[in-house]
Amino acid sequence: MLILLPPSEGKTAPHRGAPLDLAGLSSPVLTDVRERVLGALVALSSGNPTEAATVLGLGSSQLDLLERNALLRDAPTARADRVYTGVLYDALDAATLSPAPKRRAGARVAVVSSLFGMVRLGDRIPAYRLSGDVTLPGLGPVAGVWREALGPAVTEALGRGLLVDLRSTMYVAFWRPDRDLAARTATVRVLHESGGTRKVVSHFNKATKGRIVRALLEDGRDPRTPAALAEVLRDLGWAVEVGEPTAKGTQLDVVVSQL
16 A cells, blocks of 8 residues: 655754755655756755745745755755644654554655655655745746656555555646556545535645544555445544546545544
């Protein structure tokens, strides 16, 4: 099983640690593209601050993030699960997993990243600012840059297991499974039900996904089909509805009534 997560917009900048080593990251098949994206981001952030802020979607109070980006090659790094923050990662709380679930997290969880394509929770990365909808000068839309490169990396990391896709809409655009892989892909949507009405609420969605990942890691089972994953989630206490298989995978709706 491979669980794909979105990155967080906010990140905790490491105060100390070895500088970034692209060759030391997992999925070395992505190294060349990582170097291109990193070079374009550093060059942009080192240039005209007004232009860079506009391209990166930064407000006047966020210009310190340009300096952080400009120094990425020498910035201290930490494990990705300590750099990425926010509702999903707080709910996952990888640092407090016991040894066996923590080992599973290293083997079964990956984060789709605008800068690095895909990283494992144990990969050492710096804090950076690069949203998935940015178009980098000289390189083009970040999503388009990764679209072709990510396929081999995900396929290699997945092996013959089930792909559990928890990415947000922005990062789904980075790569989509082909028809063959879609047969063993489960996409998860969290719906908040209140007063007979269901809707997607960002906070519920992120927090529940983080809890789902943690529960799957603690449980330890390795379902091989979307239907089997749904059964595991039901055993773990969630209400799950299974959609029809499509060319993009099988959607599982997790219905929650409270946070």
